[in-house]
Every structure is written in C-alpha cells, then in structure tokens.
Amino acid sequence: MNKLSAAITAVGAYVPDFILTNKLLEEMVDTNDEWITSRTGIKERRILKKEGAGTSYMAIKAAEELIQKSNLDPTEIDMIIVATATPDLQVSCTAAYVASEIGATNAFGYDLQAACSSFLYGMSTASSYIVSGRYKKVLLIGADKMSSIIDYTDRTTCIIFGDGAGAALFEPNEEGLGLQDEYLRSDGVGRNFLKIDAGGSQLPASLETVKNRQHFVFQDGKSVFKFAVSNMADAAAKIMERNNLTDNDVSWLLPHQANMRIINATASRMGLDESKVLVNIEKYGNTTSATLPLLMADFEKRFKKGDNLVFAAFGGGFTWGSIYLKWAYNS
Numbered sequence: 001m002n003k004l005s006a007a008i009t010a011v012g013a014y015v016p017d018f019i020l021t022n023k024l025l026e027e028m029v030d031t032n033d034e035w036i037t038s039r040t041g042i043k044e045r046r047i048l049k050k051e052g053a054g055t056s057y058m059a060i061k062a063a064e065e066l067i068q069k070s071n072l073d074p075t076e077i078d079m080i081i082v083a084t085a086t087p088d089l090q091v092s093c094t095a096a097y098v099a100s101e102i103g104a105t106n107a108f109g110y111d112l113q114a115a116c117s118s119f120l121y122g123m124s125t126a127s128s129y130i131v132s133g134r135y136k137k138v139l140l141i142g143a144d145k146m147s148s149i150i151d152y153t154d155r156t157t158c159i160i161f162g163d164g165a166g167a168a169l170f171e172p173n174e175e176g177l178g179l180q181d182e183y184l185r186s187d188g189v190g191r192n193f194l195k196i197d198a199g200g201s202q203l204p205a206s207l208e209t210v211k212n213r214q215h216f217v218f219q220d221g222k223s224v225f226k227f228a229v230s231n232m233a234d235a236a237a238k239i240m241e242r243n244n245l246t247d248n249d250v251s252w253l254l255p256h257q258a259n260m261r262i263i264n265a266t267a268s269r270m271g272l273d274e275s276k277v278l279v280n281i282e283k284y285g286n287t288t289s290a291t292l293p294l295l296m297a298d299f300e301k302r303f304k305k306g307d308n309l310v311f312a313a314f315g316g317g318f319t320w321g322s323i324y325l326k327w328a329y330n331s
Helices: 022-028 033-040 055-070 096-099 118-132 188-192 207-213 219-243 260-270 290-301
Strands: 006-012 018-022 042-045 079-083 108-110 139-147 163-173 178-186 252-255 308-315 321-324
Touching: 006 055, 006 118, 022 033, 022 118, 033 108, 033 163, 033 260, 042 163, 055 079, 055 096, 055 139, 055 163, 079 096, 079 118, 096 108, 096 207, 108 207, 118 139, 118 163, 118 290, 118 308, 139 178, 139 290, 163 290, 178 219, 188 290, 219 252, 219 308, 219 321, 252 290, 260 308, 290 308
Parallel strands: 079 108, 079 139, 252 308
Antiparallel strands: 006 163, 006 178, 018 042, 139 163, 178 321, 308 321
C-alpha cells in the first residue's frame, strides 16, 4: 500500500466588487499612488461594503465556487477550517456557521488564527487530519474582512489591507502528490509590533478604548518588515534545502502578498527567476488569511499535475513558515 498524503483537489475564491484604488486613498489620507506603489506594489484592494456582511459572507462565497467547480456534494465534507483574523463574532465559531450555510451538514468546524500565516498553518492542520486516515474531505478556507479593523485615517495601514476569501479542498492521495514537507515557526516578540490593543481579554472594550481608536490594527512597519524579510525568506530557503530542491525543481513560489519587496527578497533568497513567482498584490493588497488561496485560484490554470509549489508566509505574533506541496491535478 502506498503512503498516504494530503492533496489539494479543488480551489475557489471570492473578492468583493468595490475597488479601493490608490487614487481614492489619495482623497482620504496624505499619500499618493507613486508612494504606495513603489513601497508596496499595491494598486488597488477590494472592500466588502454589503451591510451586515462579515468574513463568513466571503468564506461562503469562496466555498460555493469551489463546490460548483468541482461538483462536490457538500454533505461529503468531513470538516471545515476557517483561517481568519477577523471572525464574524467573538466566541461563536465562524466555521460552524459557514458549514451550515453551504449545506455541509456532516462536517464539524473551527476557526484558526495565526494572522497572515493562518492559511499556511491551516494547510498543515488540514493535511494532518487527512493523513490520520479519519477524514476524507477537509475544506480549508482563508478569509478576512480587514476593512473592519483598519483605521482609514492611518496611512501606515489603510494602504496595505483588503478583503477577500479563498478555499481549498484537501483529500487523500496515494500517488505521492500533495503536501510533502513543512517548516513552521513563531516568536512572541512580535506581539509588540503588529496588534490590536483593545477588544481582547487583556484590554476589554470600553468607551475609552473606542475613543482612543484602540480597536484598529497597529503596525510598527519597519520592525515588521525587517522580521518578515529575513524569516519568510529563510523559511522558504530552508524547505528547499531540506528537500534537495534546486531553483529548477521549484515550479512556482506562492508567497504571502504583504509587500512586493518582501516577495522579491524571498524569491532572491531561493534563487528563483521572477517568472516563477506568483503575484496578485497589485489587485488585492494584503488580504491576510486569503492571500495564499487567492493566488491558487487566480493562477490555477497554470498548474500541472506534479508541479512543485512552495508556499511562504509571515504574520503577526510573529508567525511564519513555508510548505512544499506537489500539485495533484491538471486544471
């Protein structure tokens, strides 16, 4: 009997209709298109404007696209993981609601939060459930409504983030395809540099925290950039070294879409030609948990069965890592 692995067998995605361009941001804060583009690579980002709609709305849409494309019976899904930093509600699990709304009546689900590394960590988790032999179909969704926690008077953060969702179905594989290796890390020193001060158990919401605008994302850009460049690049290089992969062996790099300079540094550390680096940051900005599945959905048609894909991410906390996966199908 061949060794069991966990392969991605279908993907789906959703982004909101409203496009927040750099030109529009020029009217909101003291910035300009040239400054944003040269420092981040971002031209526009999508914003969910639908009244009363949260992260689950986009997660459901991405899941529904995957289900429709793959002719999947949702009752066959065993579990759903929603990777997100912006759940609909505290305490109440977003994944459970998503499962009910898409008709996955036989699935259990939970949320996974590791900031911008959430989907990467979720890939490891979904794969482990499959390899255990107890589950056959695990739906991993990365979704974030970052506009709900961004201060649009703060030019250091509002230029970076957008909303979106992507989904991937993991299933057993005996051909040696799917997730091959992972290198995941974290360091609590990052707690000081990328965070939301209020709204958690340490500093519950109050009139004062709202007045002080402490429910929005704070980022020490220089410190985060320094950590991200070194750690994300090192993780990707480490996964190549451990698996004896050369630049010729790697078909595609799927890096977290936070900043074009971080993406370029990671590719350079891996010795990869830019033609192998997948980028859509100019269209969506940083969608946090959704960047990696949105990349897969946008570039799915380029992937061929057996392609070597390297994923890399870095997020608040700090959290970071890299995953090596062999693509399992021709689109």
